[in-house]
Every structure is written in C-alpha cells, then in structure tokens.
Amino acid sequence: MHEMSLAEGVLKIMEESASAERFRRVRRVVLEIGKLSAVEPEAMRFCFEAVMQGSIAEGAALDIVETEGQGWCAQCACHVPLAALYDACPHCGNFPLGVTAGDAMRVIELEVE
C-alpha cells in the first residue's frame, strides 16, 4: 500500500518543520489530496494513524481537503471538470485533456504546540 510511504513522507516534512519552527507536538495536520492524485483518502487515514505512532504527531487529527479535478481542452480553449485522467471533454468529446488542477498531494498546514 503506497499510502504507507506517502504517510512517511508527511512525517518527514513535519519533522523538518519541527526543527525549523521549533515545536514539539503536532495536534492536527491538514492535507490537500487531489481527486486525480494517486492517493485514496481512506487508505491515507489508516496509514497515517499507523505511521504517526510514537512520533511527534502521535494521535494527531487528520483533515483531508479533497480538491476537484480540472482539465484544459485545447480544442474548446476552456477548463472543464475532470473526474478521471482518461475523461473526454464534455463539450466536444476531445481527449486527452491537460490536467490543470486536482492532481496535487500536499501538506498544507499544521496545528502545533
């Protein structure tokens, strides 16, 4: 399950931040997970809890902000909603569409003490 190593990536980012920003504990983590990214939010929740055990973020709350997918249709010259990477343009049926939003997976903010 690759959410496990992604959760480890989240922990490393928090540990780096802890020494730069001088905090000892993380109480809440806000992640942005695009609907077109390779992350399943439920799997991330499961792995997050496991990976954070014994760390500065043990027991921390996890907020996942899911962002909608968006693509660019070159034929129509407009942005269109995109539910999957292989979707066609709803106006003209053209694909592929360039992904313009919804493929990010980022650590947005931490609540720390």
Add this chain to the structure above:
Amino acid sequence: MCGICGCNQTLIAGHAARPSGKAVRFRLHKQAPETADAVRLVRIERDILALNNDHAAANRRALAERGIFALNLVSSPGSGKTTLLVKTITALNGALPLAVIEGDQQTENDAVRIRAAGAPALQINTGRGCHLDAKMVGQALEQMKLQDDSLLLIENVGNLVCPASFDLGEAHKVVILSVTEGEDKPLKYPDMFRAASLMLLNKCDLLPYVEFDADLAISYARRINPALQVMRISATSGAGMQAWLDWIKEGSSQAASA
C-alpha cells in the same frame, strides 16, 4: 468561539514574521487555561513527495554530470522486465557500458539473472515497500562505481501504482505492458502511463493465442498521454527489439554529449 478546542474564550489571532521569512499564523487563548504551551498554526504547503523529489533531483544532477543515461522500467509483476533486460544486455553485447539496479521486495533472483547475462547488477530488496525511492537509488549509485557515459537500467518493483509517483532521477520511465494483461490497463492505472515516455508492448509473440486488441490498448494509453511512444516487441523471440535498442543508443549518446 475558539476554533481550536471549541471553548468560549476569545482569541488573539495574528501573524508573526519568523527569522526564516515565512509568516506563521498563530492563535492563542486570551487567558491560557490549563495548557502552558501555545497552540499555533504553521503553514507548510509542500508536496508530500518533496523529500523524495529532492533526492531525485540530486540523482539527476549526479547522473547528468557523468553523462549517464538512466531508465526506470516499470510494469505489473511478470510483464517481462527482467527477460527484456537480459535480452537487451545480450543484444548490446558490450557496445555500451551498462549496469543494472534490480528492485524487488524479496530475493536476489533477478540480479543473478542479470549477472549471468554479463552485466553488473545491484539488488535492492524493499521488504514491505512496494516501490524503489530516490534515496535507495542514490545510495546504490554511491556503491556502484558506474562508468561515465554509460547506461543505467533500473528495474522497479513489479507494481503499476506507486512507482509512478516516486521519481528516481531517471531520464525516462519506460512502462512495459504485456499482451496477457487486459488492454484496459492504461485506463485502470493511468498515473503510470501518464508518467512514462515510452511503452513497450511485450509478449507480442502471444498475440495469436490471446484475446488482446493491441490498437485499442495503445489508443487507451495515448488517451492519457498523447506523447507516449510505443513499440511492439517480444522479449523472448527478439521481434521488435531493434527499435528499442536504437532508442537506447540514441538517448545514451545524447546524454553523453550533453
């Protein structure tokens, strides 16, 4: 009401400038009750893969400095990566200095197959990990004593999901799809087909015996990645291998002269 713990105390909210220059938003209870520690918000805004991407960038720089052309071979388990590597090593027959990094969860088997074909190979066992990451490859590069202007072939763990997200510092990802898998694999695992530069459609010798519409598979893959190059090959019979060898030689001489 306090947005942090839901109590009824008013908040002091504000922005503080840190020595790092990064603005840090903080919120405190006006009369901090039992907790002595201030709770504050720290803005991060970093990609979850940021640390892997840093290692990958370092690998890419190190490889470029030495003119090494690195390929990351990705596929489902059993699509023929090791067979392809063995055939590639035999066919190149020393024309290009090369080395192999083998990624598997367990066993040294694939590295043994590569060494038997006459190329140096370093096996990385990822244990419960289901992909290679850039740090593992960076450590392998330090151990391997690669030749300048050589070819580095990295066989990733058989897995079409996460190797797509973990950049290793390679020049290209090469995705191998075999005709014994469904032609809708590119739709089911779009990230991998989006991340790859080249798709090798392998086991084409089996096309007469299986129901697999090669044109359909290719059109699905190009729906996700219109720039994807495609070659139809059979690693066991050798059919179509010349185009792949030419592609490697071309990329390798470009990397060496850059």
